[in-house]
Amino acid sequence: MNENQPNTLPPEYFDQVYQANRDPWGFESRPYEREKYTATLAALPRPHYPEAFEIGCSLGVLTEQLARRCGHLLAVDVSEAALAQARQRCAGLPHVAVQRMQVPEELPEKQFDLILVSEVGYYWSAADLALAADRLIGRLLPGGQLLLVHWTPPVHDYPLTGDDVHALFLAKAGDGGPLRHLAGQRHETYRLDLLEKR
Structure with missing residues (x-):
């Protein structure tokens, strides 16, 4: 872990x-991103998720693709500049809501069938990551x-x-933990x- 930068990166950074x-980050143009989005969607075993939550949606490139698998998708980010592009990209998708939200301090009240944490966890401090993990597990429906x-x-x-991010979540998938891997x-x-x- 990087001791020189222990704090969560603030919205102003983004x-x-x-x-x-x-x-x-080349979300729209880099072959790396396209391949990763394909792998991300292929990793989801269910064809449909009634309620989904995407944290760190950025420009909404993955959001637009993920939306095809969701009944309702809440996509959030801390940057208004990114969200403006995401809203434009998803304007024709009425079942997608794009909002400014700073996780883990702010979270929706509802529970979800799917939560996606993609390219965002390493921006949190270790303390905020631990808080996010507990709160996100609380926002997951059983199963x-x-x-x-x-x-x-x-x-x-x-x-x-x-x-670091994956290790913390995987530790909650041990014996008796709230998650399974x-x-x-x-x-x-x-x-x-x-x-x-x-």
Whole structure:
């Protein structure tokens, strides 16, 4: 874990990144992202999730694809600049709600069949990650699924690595834990883990 940057990255960090570049991580253009989105959707074992929650939706590129598998999808991010693009991209999808929300401090009251935490957990401090894990497990319906997808190489700005994030959630899938681990994949620069609430 990076001791020099122990705090969760603030919304201003992301606003500055999006102001400098409308697609700073190449979500719309990089073959890496396209391949990862394909792997993400393929990892979901159910054809349909009545209620889904995507944390860190950014420009909504994955949101638009995930929406085909959802009865209702709530997609959230901390950056208004990113959300403006996500709202535009999903404007023709009335079952998708795009909102500004700062997880883990803010969470919807309802419970979900699917929660997606993709490329967002390493922006939290260790304390906020632990809080997020507990609160997100509380927002899963029994039998609800939690899909984690994260870049694994360290990034010096980020408080945690993708492996740190997955390790914390996987620890809750041990004996007697609230989750069970259904599947995992490790690719060259990212990993994916699917968990289910007991």
